[in-house]
Amino acid sequence: MNFQENFIQAVWKYQYFEKLDLKTVSGVPLSVKKIGYHNFHEGPDFLESQIILGNIEYHGNIEVHLKSSGWNAHGHEQDDNYESVILHVVWEHDTDIKHKDGTLIPTLELKGRVFLDVIRNYERLIAPSKGLLCGEFLDSVGDIIKFSMLEKALVERLYEKANVIKKEVELTAGDWEEVTYRWLFYCFGFKVNSSAMLKLARSLPYKILKKHSGQPLVQEALLLGQAGFHQRDVEISDDYTSFVKREYGFYQSKYGLSEPFFSSEWKFMSVRPSNYPSVRIAQLASILSHGPNLFSALKEEVNSVEDLLPIFQVKPSNYWEHHYQLGKASLKSQNRVLSKRMINLLGINFVVPLWFAYGNYTDDPAWKERCFDFLQGVPAEENSIVRSYLQENWQPQNAFDSQAMIGMHHHYCSQKKCLDCKIGQNLLRPRK
Incomplete structure (x- = not known):
């Protein structure tokens, strides 16, 4: 099977495997009480997990690899952050892994346990495609899932732009x-x-x-x-x-x-x-x-893209x-x-990220909603990225959608990070 490690992480995260008579590779009965929190930073993949091995309850972290040998290949045997691992979850067990004191790390092999429906969904999702990998299946995804992913991608895009502004805030001592x-x-x-x-x-x-x-x-x-x-x-x-x-x-x-x-x-x-x-x-x-x-005007006098006309339509x-x-x-x-089109783009790419950054700076969540309201009042952009979604019958309603689609394209679709996307996660799940 041509799996990526993030597939095994998703299988563990959503427990897409048979748990009847669950045992470690050494034959110790295993039950999962708490999956743990998915960690997207340095350290083990899942934090604050809880399992029972035999009759003993363990609290700690869980690491996921395609093969057990990935532990040493990634240098975890030298990293103290991984001494707290209580379970090693792998697709295939090919070697024993130990803590620094020589004790074996309990290992769960998922090969032969993952739901066949999930494997087939994954294979369909990553199959070569001229457009979006999920394009063929988008019609089966609920609108609420799509909107939730759009919002996630938009917020991530705004944070990315806000970080550029944040640097200037620091350089100007908050001017x-x-x-x-x-x-x-x-x-x-x-x-x-x-x-x-x-x-x-x-x-x-x-x-x-x-x-x-x-x-x-x-x-x-x-x-x-x-x-x-x-x-x-x-x-x-x-x-x-x-x-x-x-x-x-x-x-x-x-x-x-x-x-x-x-x-x-x-x-x-x-x-x-x-x-x-x-x-x-x-x-x-x-x-x-x-x-x-200018900042005072944008902060106090602008609520919609029409309010930008007297500011920017000057000769x-x-x-x-x-x-x-x-x-x-x-x-x-x-x-x-x-032009009006150029002012729309300035509203999208200049005003909204500035408001968002200011909201983060002042710790005022109202600015986030103000950004969303503004974008929903601006027509969707027209470019090659937005057209790639249009080709899959996903019509952006406004700039909120088109900006989110651009964010999805850059950070998920073009990088084939389908399993980090709520749409891909929805398509992965087994069908009833």
């Missing part, structure tokens, strides 16, 4: 306006330039830009200059580019700013001109000049209608105001 500024730049990098955007925000503090809240062109010059765009083509110039060079040079000296970026730090290849970092920075400058206290300086880089004109006039 949430500065954190919001940095997170906004990170999100405006749209993956390709996210790291460079975050570095830019760190190198030019929000408090400096706030000093020029009534001077949007100066804010543009500061950001574009610090990004190093005024140095890309020194032989090409126009009045606006000259202004950027002059203003940035003055304020760089005044504020003691670090050296501007090198052009190699920005990625333009395979990026559409409308998404060039130079254009995005001009849009950011416009957003910041219209709302100098950069006229120069950017006809240019996509300093000194480089576009062939035709471009509307640089953010």
